[in-house]
Amino acid sequence: WPFFAPYVKAINELKRVRNAVILAHNYQTPEIYNCVADVVGDSFQLAREAGKTDADVIVQCGVHFMAETSKILNPEKTVLIPDSRAGCSLATSITAADIRALRLKHPGVPVAVYVNTTAEVKAEADICLTSGNAVAVVESLGVPEVMVLPDQYLAMWIASQTAVKIISWHGACEVHERFTGAELRAYREADPDVVILAHPECPPDVLAEADFTGSTAKLADYVKVRKPRKVVMITECSMADNVMAEAPDTEFVKPCNLCPHMKRITLPKILESLVHMRDEVTIDPVIAARARLSVERMVNLKI
Ligand code: 13P
Ligand code: SF4
Numbered sequence: 001w002p003f004f005a006p007y008v009k010a011i012n013e014l015k016r017v018r019n020a021v022i023l024a025h026n027y028q029t030p031e032i033y034n035c036v037a038d039v040v041g042d043s044f045q046l047a048r049e050a051g052k053t054d055a056d057v058i059v060q061c062g063v064h065f066m067a068e069t070s071k072i073l074n075p076e077k078t079v080l081i082p083d084s085r086a087g088c089s090l091a092t093s094i095t096a097a098d099i100r101a102l103r104l105k106h107p108g109v110p111v112a113v114y115v116n117t118t119a120e121v122k123a124e125a126d127i128c129l130t131s132g133n134a135v136a137v138v139e140s141l142g143v144p145e146v147m148v149l150p151d152q153y154l155a156m157w158i159a160s161q162t163a164v165k166i167i168s169w170h171g172a173c174e175v176h177e178r179f180t181g182a183e184l185r186a187y188r189e190a191d192p193d194v195v196i197l198a199h200p201e202c203p204p205d206v207l208a209e210a211d212f213t214g215s216t217a218k219l220a221d222y223v224k225v226r227k228p229r230k231v232v233m234i235t236e237c238s239m240a241d242n243v244m245a246e247a248p249d250t251e252f253v254k255p256c257n258l259c260p261h262m263k264r265i266t267l268p269k270i271l272e273s274l275v276h277m278r279d280e281v282t283i284d285p286v287i288a289a290r291a292r293l294s295v296e297r298m299v300n301l302k303i
Contacts, residue, residue, distance in 0.1 A: 007267035008035040014274040020080075021055035022270070023070065025062035026216040027236040027262040030245065032061050036270060040242075042217035043069075043115045044130040048299055050074060059273055060281070063261045065091045067281045068119045072291045073299075082269035084279035086261045090116035090201075093171030094150035099124035102147060106167055111147045112137055113294065114154060116173075119283045121149075123290035128298040131200050132215035135161045136303035153177070157200040157207060173201040175259045179234050181205035187232050187253055194253060197222055198234035206234060223247045236262065 008031070015022065015036075023046050024037035033040055039049045043066060050058060050070035057078045060067035065088055067081040099111060099121060113125040114134075122128060129137035129148070135158055138146050146164055148155040150171030159166040179202050187194050188209065197219045198210035207213050212222055216235060220243045223231055232253040233240045240252045273279070283291070 004031045004035065004267055007271050011036045011267065011271050011274060014271070015059075018057050018274055018277075019055050020057035020059055020274060021053050022059045022061055023050060023066075025066060025262065026220065026242060027238050027259055028061050028242075028265060029238055029263070030241050031267060032265065032270065033238070033242045034245065036267070037061065042130065042132050042215045044132040044215065044298075045217055046070070047073065047115060047130070047295060051299060053077075057274075057277075059270060061265045061270065062086070063088045063091075063259075064281075065116055065118060068283060068291075069115055069122075069295060071281045071283055072119060072122070072288050072295055075285065075288055075292075078277065079281040080273045080277065081279050081281055082266070082273040083264040084281070086264040088116050088261055089174040090114060090151050090171045091118055091121075094121055094169055096120040096124045098169070099149065102149070102167075102169075106145075106147060109145050109147050109167060110141050110143060111149065112141070113149050114151050115295075115298075117150065119287050119291045122294045123287045125149075125294040126297070128294045130215060130298070132217055133298065133301070133303055134158050134200070137298060137301065138162055138164050138166070140301055140303060151201055153203050153207075154200050156204050157213060160204075160207075175236055175257045176201035176206075176234075177203060178257050179203070179206045179255070181209050183255065184209035184232075184234065191230060191253075193229060195222075195226075195228035195231045196234060197231060202234055210234060219243075220246075223250055238262070 051073040063086045071079040110126045147167045150169040155168030230251040237256040
């Protein structure tokens with residue numbers, strides 16, 4: 001921590017000078033999550049808070065699609081990402097042209113896209129969803145069939161929770177697809193009382209072994225509210241570090257699958273970002289206006 005202190009001090013001072021707010025995803029490292037973030041949360045919470053802030057500058061500590069979502073909801077504000085190379089295997093798995101082709105193949109079927117997509121893809125969609133509201137968004141459309149793109153595993157999990165028929169795509173999260181059912185069975189065999197929490201981006205054989213499936217915020221709430229004796233969080237590595245600090249009575253088994261994109265964001269890069277006002281996120285205004293409709297439809301749903 002002594003190494004971090006000068007960065008934390010400088011970042012917090014510069015935030016005041018710039019009238020900036022730092023939004024940090026639950027997968028950010030503890031020094032970012034605890035020492036410089038103004039708002040922490042899952043993708044949905046960050047999208048909702050991005051729409052409410054009165055700061056002039058938003059620094060997004062997360063991956064590029066999250067910064068784009070903040071820009072979509074705040075076209076007049078400056079949105080910065082400390083490293084614009086912070087991508088996502090889901091966001092790169094589908095293009096706007098793919099969505100147009102799917103619409104031709106499935107005429108009349110609404111398109112719900114995961115927030116883990118580019119602004120161009122959101123612009124082609126009817127509505128967005130996140131892991132925290134996916135089933136409710138799908139059911140809110142009131143139709144028998146919905147396309148849920150691009151995460152095949154999230155789509156399979158939604159299909160297991162609803163009577164709505166789900167048409168999916170072949171995208172996957174490079175972090176969550178690495179977990180296996182065998183690995184989870186081994187945790188259970190080592191301690192039959194261990195509580196296994198998993199993110200819905202995991203494959204179905206993994207989710208079949210879990211006690212609870214939910215977004216990063218829901219997994220964190222489960223630990224804070226239910227206080228299990230021992231838990232294993234089947235999601236990105238920093239989650240357990242961040243929740244651990246608020247759950248002193250719970251023991252954590254810690255598999256560590258890192259998201260290399262999330263880990264591009266560091267305190268020195270956040271400081272540079274505020275000093276030089278970079279990397280600024282820009283979106284074609286026509287694309288942004290169309291994408292805003294999809295994001296706002298999700299944010300405004302009373303679910
Ligand atoms: P959450 O919306 O659950 O925070 O998930 C975002 C993400 O990128 C998971 O890999
Ligand atoms: Fe994308 Fe997976 Fe990283 Fe989340 S953990 S940002 S879904 S690659």
